[in-house]
Amino acid sequence: MEFLVRFDVTPPASMSADERERLRALERVRATELRELGILRRLWRVPGRRSVVGLWEAPDATVLHDALASLPMFPWMDVSVEALATHPQEQK
Amino acid sequence: MEFLVRFDVTPPASMSADERERLRALERVRATELRELGILRRLWRVPGRRSVVGLWEAPDATVLHDALASLPMFPWMDVSVEALATHPQEQK
Amino acid sequence: MEFLVRFDVTPPASMSADERERLRALERVRATELRELGILRRLWRVPGRRSVVGLWEAPDATVLHDALASLPMFPWMDVSVEALATHPQEQK
Amino acid sequence: MEFLVRFDVTPPASMSADERERLRALERVRATELRELGILRRLWRVPGRRSVVGLWEAPDATVLHDALASLPMFPWMDVSVEALATHPQEQK
Amino acid sequence: MEFLVRFDVTPPASMSADERERLRALERVRATELRELGILRRLWRVPGRRSVVGLWEAPDATVLHDALASLPMFPWMDVSVEALATHPQEQK
Amino acid sequence: MEFLVRFDVTPPASMSADERERLRALERVRATELRELGILRRLWRVPGRRSVVGLWEAPDATVLHDALASLPMFPWMDVSVEALATHPQEQK
């Protein structure tokens, strides 16, 4: 089942540039793992914003939640999830 | 997987009272079938409104869509669906 | 009478991880008590968010308020309550 | 338990002035009965609008719904209900 | 003239518990005075929230503003005011 | 007491151009009377829209409502009213 997931990341102003960079590197590692697991399908950037739109695939919303919560930046992410149904014109 | 589903039903003003009653009876029959299939779990009425809040269970959003679309009143329903994840305190 | 209750918990950034963990443990204890009292019926997690949707049952809104205010995290919770009426198809 | 209830009445343009007047008279009769039953407590008019704010009292949201649905204008009313809890400064 | 007044109180995180309690006691005293003056008519609590709905009566919006601004918690209150007209069914 | 009143007028598509013109003429007559009574103080047009912003003065919201309801176009007006308090810098 696919989900359209939109999130903004807003690390606190008090976080050091080093810590931010360290977390971003971990984030990229974890994102790569989630792609290999087939959970994270595609990411896009919303132009002009620190927002990301993504296409995710998971058996249900609980597995999706756990995948999102495993991202190192999760404590500073504002996430919204939209469940998608298969369109009859798609032969998936 | 569970879904919180909210809908309003607004049959067109031009529909006769008889036709409306006939559709409502069919609606009750179909709802009973969906309960027996374990897809429709609970319904509540929003007080003062022709709106309904329901708890539904389906393997994914496509099966849920097909269940909702099988309701005789579907062409006049405005539906919104929210995917729910299991809360860690629930042992389902 | 049933209520659909939605809340976000946002502990202040200044709260230590220990204090947060201590409050979460107390929260679980209190939630269990409210379940045993039949006030808290079900909880769901909104995927990707620190938000919770719950089904509560209380004789009126004042008792419900007192139950919610008894949660250890209440000072940092943003709560919205929706009163539900019984749907004619439910034989409760 | 008290409820703050807000509604707009928008009879269809096709309804004759006579029918509208007849329904309004029935509405006043029914409102008087609901006052005598102690369900309808107070009504106010929102200035400049065909909207009404009311204070209602009912044991639960299901009884409130049935009272609202018994108003002759109910099919053309858009209603929103807010459950109220007793304020500690009120000795009701 | 009556007004429906809704407010949230959010004292700053930096305010000590003692100061908060002292202000709340002063608030109760002032609210009692406003009731005796016939300006504050009724208060309700919005369940699950630190929000209050109240029915106030004042000759005009300027007197109402002064009454609200005299509350010790006013600097931390977010207030919205709705002017109410008399409903023809009320014989006030 | 002053009120900021905003309204849109949307006569039904079925109203003839003649009837519309007749109502507009009556509207101008009634507006002139309300100005002479000191209830209607100023009108502005919202550029590009059939919306009007006005400054009205009335002893209370009930008198204001009756003045608005006396406008011949009232049945097709969508009105919102905002109560204003005197600003301390104004010596009215």
Add this chain to the structure above:
Amino acid sequence: MEFLVRFDVTPPASMSADERERLRALERVRATELRELGILRRLWRVPGRRSVVGLWEAPDATVLHDALASLPMFPWMDVSVEALATHPQEQK
């Protein structure tokens, strides 16, 4: 350049079932052509709604507009378009 496009289709109540079916068939033909041109990439259904979310690719917004406007149902579609930028983690 990719675009996230969301639309609802609401054919008028007066359209016959035959005409609706005829247009839907034409719609499927045109959608297939747009897929072959590489403009339409993916479609999803929003569960419970007559809404569609799609991923489109076009050199600019003018070409995208022309592709959307070529759909036989376009006169009854309410469309919103969001421009997407490439995410640095995607090697497209």
Add this chain to the structure above:
Amino acid sequence: MEFLVRFDVTPPASMSADERERLRALERVRATELRELGILRRLWRVPGRRSVVGLWEAPDATVLHDALASLPMFPWMDVSVEALATHPQEQK
């Protein structure tokens, strides 16, 4: 003075295709005149919609209103106007 003007045009379903085409032709003529007068500066289309964003220049909002109201499609346009100030980086 410049204004950002956004409008949707929704001719009524009952308008014939001929009448619509006739009005569109008149619209193009009037738009050309407004460009020559220097009131209409630029137009853009919102992709996927029958909405238009435009840059207009007029000595004040009253002149702008009259220019907009002179468009043959004005009775079916929903318009919103935003006043713009000169940016210090622009040497106009």
Add this chain to the structure above:
Amino acid sequence: MEFLVRFDVTPPASMSADERERLRALERVRATELRELGILRRLWRVPGRRSVVGLWEAPDATVLHDALASLPMFPWMDVSVEALATHPQEQK
């Protein structure tokens, strides 16, 4: 040209009471100057709030912006501006 201007003033919590009072006094001086220049016409207070509604007059939005930006509290003001057109019933 007239403008309806609405603003909230929220000085930072860290500003001392003395500094706040000093700025308010400067604000009153500047407001008096703007009244004498004919730019600031009227001010009203939104009851229960630290919000102000004002009627301003300026040749264009750039002059209005400069007048607003000259207020000593401007750095802490959240301002919204609405351009007004002359109503045909007003002979200004």
Add this chain to the structure above:
Amino acid sequence: MEFLVRFDVTPPASMSADERERLRALERVRATELRELGILRRLWRVPGRRSVVGLWEAPDATVLHDALASLPMFPWMDVSVEALATHPQEQK
């Protein structure tokens, strides 16, 4: 391809006046470069606000994002981007 870009700049309260002025000067330099590259076309100020509306031109949203992200104030900007299509009346 053109884009309508709207942004607010809110540097943190903790930033010194010197640092703010230094960044603003760098911002002007970078804006001039983007104008010379033909990416930044026009800027307007929203009256009364620290908001800017701009007309930008870029081959796609990714190039636009990179241009916006190159502004020295970008970390404190809240940006929204609207893709524009060419209007048939414009011969660009």
